[in-house]
Amino acid sequence: MSREWDRISKDERAIIAPYLEHVPVKVASIARELGIEVKSATLRPRISGQIQRSDLSPSGYRIRVNRHETPSRQRFTIAHEIAHYLLHREQIGDGIEDSILYRSTLSDTREAEANRLGAQLLMPEASVIRTLRELGGRPTTEIARIMAERYDVSESAMSIRLGLS
Numbered sequence: 001m002s003r004e005w006d007r008i009s010k011d012e013r014a015i016i017a018p019y020l021e022h023v024p025v026k027v028a029s030i031a032r033e034l035g036i037e038v039k040s041a042t043l044r045p046r047i048s049g050q051i052q053r054s055d056l057s058p059s060g061y062r063i064r065v066n067r068h069e070t071p072s073r074q075r076f077t078i079a080h081e082i083a084h085y086l087l088h089r090e091q092i093g094d095g096i097e098d099s100i101l102y103r104s105t106l107s108d109t110r111e112a113e114a115n116r117l118g119a120q121l122l123m124p125e126a127s128v129i130r131t132l133r134e135l136g137g138r139p140t141t142e143i144a145r146i147m148a149e150r151y152d153v154s155e156s157a158m159s160i161r162l163g164l165s
């Protein structure tokens with residue numbers, strides 16, 4: 001797993017790890033088990049998602065995701081916002097809003113961390129290696145397409161994960 005994974009608390013890793021055994025990974029369930037409410041909503045144009053304080057959520061945070069984007073894109077956004085919660089909780093303040101390019105008021109370094117951990121949650125390393133082996137071992141665009149479907153992520157996200165782009 002990534003170095004971001006090692007930065008998460010042991011308790012949170014224990015909650016998340018079982019979900020990484022089954023694909024497509026149920027990211028909304030991970031959020032809920034961490035006590036984060038997840039809602040799809042109509043957000044401002046060019047905003048993919050946000051994480052904000054919420055007194056109604058057990059964790060004190062809620063995620064809203066742009067319901068007008070594709071389901072696989074929404075899954076990536078949820079994973080990205082979970083990553084902000086896990087890695088950057090102290091910096092969330094009044095809320096973080098992510099553009100369609102996953103940029104926010106946080107630094108590009110923080111955004112890259114959230115993208116890396118988000119990708120790890122949706123396409124866990126051990127599972128990806130196992131599936132790739134099962135499909136012949138060598139990543140190609142065709143394999144990326146098959147695996148994108150299996151993991152319910154976009155083809156571009158899977159291509160990046162497989163080192164194809």
Ligand SMILES: [Zn+2]
Pocket residue numbers: 080084098102103104111114
């Ligand atoms: Zn972000």
